[in-house]
Amino acid sequence: MIKIVKRDQPSRAIFFFTPVLAIFLTLVAGGLIFFILGFKPFEALKFFFIVPIADKYGFSELLLKATPLCLIAIGLSFCFKSNNWNIGAEGQLTFGAIVSGGIALLFYEQEGFYILPIVILAGAIGGMLYASIPAILKTYFNTNEILVSLMLVYVSKLILDYLVVGPWSNPEGFNFPETRQFSDSAKLPLLFEGLRIHAGIFLALAAVVISWFVFYKTYLGFQMKVSGFSLKTAKYAGYKGKKMIILVFLISGACAGLAGVGEITGPIGQLHREISPDYGFTAIIVAFLGRLHPVGIIFASLVVAITYLGAETAQIFMQIPKYTGQVFQGMILFFLLASDYLLFFKFKFIGSKK
Amino acid sequence: MIIDINFIGLIIASIMASAVPLILASCGELITERSGVLNLGVEGMMIIGAISGFALMTVTESLIIAVFGAMLAGVLISTIFAFLTQTLITNHVATGLALTIFGIGISAMIGKNFVGIPGKEFPVLFEGLKDIIPLLGPILFGHSIVFYFAFALPFITSYFLKKTKIGLIVRAVGDSPESASNQGINVRLVRYACILYGGAMSGLAGAYLSMIYTPQWIENMTGGRGWIALALVVFSTWNPIKILIGAMIFGGLTIIQFHMQAIGVRIPVQFLTALPYIVTIIVLVVISRDSRKIRLSTPSSLGKSFHKDN
Numbered sequence: 066m067i068k069i070v071k072r073d074q075p076s077r078a079i080f081f082f083t084p085v086l087a088i089f090l091t092l093v094a095g096g097l098i099f100f101i102l103g104f105k106p107f108e109a110l111k112f113f114f115i116v117p118i119a120d121k122y123g124f125s126e127l128l129l130k131a132t133p134l135c136l137i138a139i140g141l142s143f144c145f146k147s148n149n150w151n152i153g154a155e156g157q158l159t160f161g162a163i164v165s166g167g168i169a170l171l172f173y174e175q176e177g178f179y180i181l182p183i184v185i186l187a188g189a190i191g192g193m194l195y196a197s198i199p200a201i202l203k204t205y206f207n208t209n210e211i212l213v214s215l216m217l218v219y220v221s222k223l224i225l226d227y228l229v230v231g232p233w234s235n236p237e238g239f240n241f242p243e244t245r246q247f248s249d250s251a252k253l254p255l256l257f258e259g260l261r262i263h264a265g266i267f268l269a270l271a272a273v274v275i276s277w278f279v280f281y282k283t284y285l286g287f288q289m290k291v292s293g294f295s296l297k298t299a300k301y302a303g304y305k306g307k308k309m310i311i312l313v314f315l316i317s318g319a320c321a322g323l324a325g326v327g328e329i330t331g332p333i334g335q336l337h338r339e340i341s342p343d344y345g346f347t348a349i350i351v352a353f354l355g356r357l358h359p360v361g362i363i364f365a366s367l368v369v370a371i372t373y374l375g376a377e378t379a380q381i382f383m384q385i386p387k388y389t390g391q392v393f394q395g396m397i398l399f400f401l402l403a404s405d406y407l408l409f410f411k412f413k414f415i416g417s418k419k
Numbered sequence: 420m421i422i423d424i425n426f427i428g429l430i431i432a433s434i435m436a437s438a439v440p441l442i443l444a445s446c447g448e449l450i451t452e453r454s455g456v457l458n459l460g461v462e463g464m465m466i467i468g469a470i471s472g473f474a475l476m477t478v479t480e481s482l483i484i485a486v487f488g489a490m491l492a493g494v495l496i497s498t499i500f501a502f503l504t505q506t507l508i509t510n511h512v513a514t515g516l517a518l519t520i521f522g523i524g525i526s527a528m529i530g531k532n533f534v535g536i537p538g539k540e541f542p543v544l545f546e547g548l549k550d551i552i553p554l555l556g557p558i559l560f561g562h563s564i565v566f567y568f569a570f571a572l573p574f575i576t577s578y579f580l581k582k583t584k585i586g587l588i589v590r591a592v593g594d595s596p597e598s599a600s601n602q603g604i605n606v607r608l609v610r611y612a613c614i615l616y617g618g619a620m621s622g623l624a625g626a627y628l629s630m631i632y633t634p635q636w637i638e639n640m641t642g643g644r645g646w647i648a649l650a651l652v653v654f655s656t657w658n659p660i661k662i663l664i665g666a667m668i669f670g671g672l673t674i675i676q677f678h679m680q681a682i683g684v685r686i687p688v689q690f691l692t693a694l695p696y697i698v699t700i701i702v703l704v705v706i707s708r709d710s711r712k713i714r715l716s717t718p719s720s721l722g723k724s725f726h727k728d729n
Contacts, residue, residue, distance in 0.1 A: 388638070
């Protein structure tokens with residue numbers, strides 16, 4: 066007989082094992098879906114997860130996609146650790162891109178070493194400004210941050226749309242909805258000849274190191290952890306709740322804004338309508354899959370980045386819609402949450418006594 | 420300029436039509452939330468309903484199969500959410516987000532072969548009465564059965580919660596699962612039922628969009644309506660009748676934006692499109708500012724997992 070028993074303490078080993086289990090279960094379920102759709106499951110999974118990263122170019126593309134995911138997820142982990150549900154990173158990314166793109170356009174025919182730092186800083190500030198809206202509304206007006214941050218995603222995309230169609234559109238651009246190309250001084254340098262991977266990856270790595278330091282070596286990190294476990298305890302300990310809420314939103318907005326800068330000054334080089342394939346939403350999954358741990362998030366961003374590449378490859382070679390990537394992303398999160406059950410409960414085999 | 424009185428009637432009718440999916444999804448979610456469960460997957464369940472309804476209509480050409488099939492699809496997808504949050508006790512917010520991401524992906528996958536196919540016409544009731552009464556004619560008559568159902572639903576929901584025994588049980592489970600459980604009520608079962616009901620209503624809301632409102636399939640065609648429906652539940656302070664008012668306001672914003680463009684008001688179209696989202700935020704701020712009022716009307720156990728040790 067098997068009995069389900071509650072664990073005395075959540076198991077730490079299982080805490081880091083379940084993400085791997087979730088990925089495995091996602092592959093099994095994904096193979097099943099491909100089979101139902103009439104494809105050979107193993108071949109389809111190969112096209113999805115192995116073919117896209119089999120060469121040097123593919124690996125560079127993987128890092129290119131993982132960079133914004135990692136950066137945003139690191140920022141979100143500050144919010145999620147402290148029980149703040151910022152799900153509008155996509156909007157903060159977009160607004161960061163708008164502000165930094167605007168600055169980059171001001172310098173469009175100038176060159177100079179000082180331009181890129183200003184543009185990057187502008188992106189971080191843009192993201193912070195946009196994240197401050199749900200933060201302030203939550204702290205001073207008691208407003209639900211989930212809905213506000215999400216509504217702002219739609220608003221930011223419409224602002225971007227207005228700018229690239231209207232006032233910021235390229236005067237020599239034949240009315241295409243896009244701005245001028247930024248000058249070379251406003252673009253992140255490429256790391257290797259012929260590959261698209263750019264210096265933005267160092268921003269992501271810096272975020273990983275800094276967040277690790279904040280989480281595990283500072284008083285702020287400790288406060289966040291306590292608030293995440295129990296808001297009552299945090300209050301009892303006398304932590305300034307409001308200040309912390311605003312701070313974690315600003316950090317996560319800055320990270321999302323930087324991810325936006327990385328996209329427009331990296332592979333894109335201008336502003337147009339589609340600057341992000343929903344990186345801001347996907348990063349939520351990355352943050353959970355990485356267990357809100359900086360190192361975990363690096364691995365998680367690589368795994369989830371494959372679903373983007375795989376969806377593109379599968380679309381080209383097998384005519385599977387690119388949205389399949391989202392199906393995989395949703396399944397990873399489902400399986401991850403489900404396998405969390407093993408954290409708190411265990412199956413106990415009881416000898417059959419009659 | 421002479422304004423035709425029937426034209427005003429038509430505008431009001433079009434506002435009501437755009438309110439229908441919001442009313443359906445919000446009333447469903449309201450029941451779910453009243454039982455203490457926060458399901459953020461409304462957008463995902465709606466889009467699944469939209470593709471299921473449209474696909475079944477195209478394949479079977481049967482209205483009944485299509486409409487009920489869409490509701491069933493909403494139920495099936497919400498079963499994933501129910502199983503995870505109630506049986507495996509997962510976090511409501513994260514699970515709901517996963518449901519939305521998954522739903523949008525799956526719907527696009529199913530919908531691949533249905534892009535660009537024109538939808539079938541959905542029959543309307545009382546067409547003949549439309550022109551007999553001025554003003555009220557176009558408002559009251561010539562709509563689909565789903566339209567009438569949507570406008571009855573807030574009243575039915577209100578009656579259900581206030582006057583029936585099951586409604587009382589739902590509220591008890593949402594406000595105090597521990598005492599409900601001590602009274603011998605199966606909290607998990609009630610919550611399962613409320614989640615699946617919410618799924619059915621979201622599925623119907625989606626089917627209304629793809630079969631009646633704009634009869635075609637477009638990827639991501641719900642366009643954030645599921646999230647507005649969620650905001651409407653807060654707006655209503657969990658009172659079904661107020662959902663009706665909120666949905667009319669949002670429907671109005673959507674319709675006004677078309678007419679402002681038509682009469683040549685020089686406001687960027689993007690600003691008008693953003694208006695419902697901005698107004699949602701403003702309304703949420705106004706409603707939530709009074710934290711005591713919000714606390715009194717919010718189901719006490721909303722979003723909190725309940726697990727009975729046995």
